[in-house]
Amino acid sequence: MDPTAENQNLSLVEATPEQARILYNSENFKVWILISTKDANDTSNTNESVILSACETFKHKALITLSSGQVQETTCYSIASVFTPPQYRHKGYASTLMKLLSDKLRFEFKATFSFLYSDIGTDFYGRFGWKAYSLTEVRFKVDDNLTTLLENPEMVITIDLSNLDSVIQQDYELIKKEFSKLNKKSLVVLPINPIYNWYFERSKHSSKSNEHPKTLGVKILKEQDINNQELSEGFVIWHHDFQYNKLEILRFRSDSPQTTQLLIQRAKQEASIFKFKQVTLWNPDLRLIDLSKEGEVVEMTTKLPSLAWYVDDDNVDWVLNEKYAWC
Structure with missing residues (x-):
């Protein structure tokens, strides 16, 4: 038996x-x-x-x-x-x-x-x-030859190893400040360096090229956009998923549709460089995304x-x- x-x-x-x-x-x-x-x-x-x-x-x-x-x-x-x-x-x-x-x-x-x-x-x-x-996943399709010029490129700062730590630290301080204002029982897993480094090492391991991605995300400066509306500061940190041919947004900070549009636009451009077909984002505030123009919302049954x-x-x-x- x-x-x-x-x-x-x-x-x-x-x-x-x-x-x-x-x-x-x-x-x-x-x-x-x-x-x-x-x-x-x-x-x-x-x-x-x-x-x-x-x-x-x-x-x-x-x-x-x-x-x-x-x-x-x-x-x-x-x-x-x-x-x-x-x-x-x-x-x-x-x-x-x-x-x-x-x-x-x-x-x-x-x-x-x-x-x-x-x-x-x-x-x-x-x-x-x-x-x-x-779990809600928003999927953005990436054209094979994305040629759309980035709006307001002077507002977009590349995140790489030279400034990643400062972005993470600023995010950490903001999370603590925001978390202290919550009036209900809550938890947050802190997005700090070891978590991101685990993803970046996965990307290196799965890449078939000796040239590993150097751009780890982008940050939006707090300036005025073309309509003279203040653009709030935001950023994304992403992961190049060579196994499934997509760019995954790991961490997303934005509180305006204008900032969100710039961040997604830049993520799609990064994806197109590597011939990825898709950009994915987990559990965003859907009020920040114009779903009539882009993005497919999927209620996940896995992960x-x-x-x-x-x-x-x-x-x-x-x-x-x-x-x-x-x-």
Whole structure:
């Protein structure tokens, strides 16, 4: 009879670098494996253990605001690459993995919350406390030979490695200021350097050319547009997805349709340089986009953001649920 998770003693342990088969490791990134308790106790033979199920976690900084209005900086974890080898599927191992991992993150690591992105709907992860949030993706088509001249090019500043840190820091300060004004229970995963660097390294790895993208986004200066309407400062940071032939906007800041139009226009021009067919943007304020002219709105059924909130049993608002937090 094939064993199942219910009739075995199982343990969740951190994988060794040899088991994880990774080039680097740090306190912020861990690979977890589900093995038998017997194998877990026999540390001399850990590398020979049968891996029944596995996943990865990434440690992040976040802000939360509670009902009292108090803002706290805290720690959270994202979960990715949940995998069970084919011969061990349908035996409850992935369920056991997620139960043990949730307890470890909540009680041992003292996480305030954890999150993941489900490609298998809402039922499986929902059983273990990860509540699904809606995801709206706006897709902008990119012409093969985009020749439209950028309006007001003097307003657009390229974001690259020379000024990326300052843009991230300014965004961080604005997020903290805006977050302090919220009057309901909320959380935000902070978009800081390690998150972006993970994406930029992915782009380098998947590029088939030795020439890696140098433009990481654009920033709009706060000036007057051609109609003498003040253009609010905004920016986008993007990711060149060579695998799926599209430009993904990771972080989007804009509070006016004029700024949004310039940012999307510049993103489409960047996409056209690499012959990408599409620019994508997650969960924007749709009031800022003229959907009658461009952009297809898609309610996603995959990559669903799912969150386990460990503070209490109440609902919490996920602020800035954008692509940068995906892993």
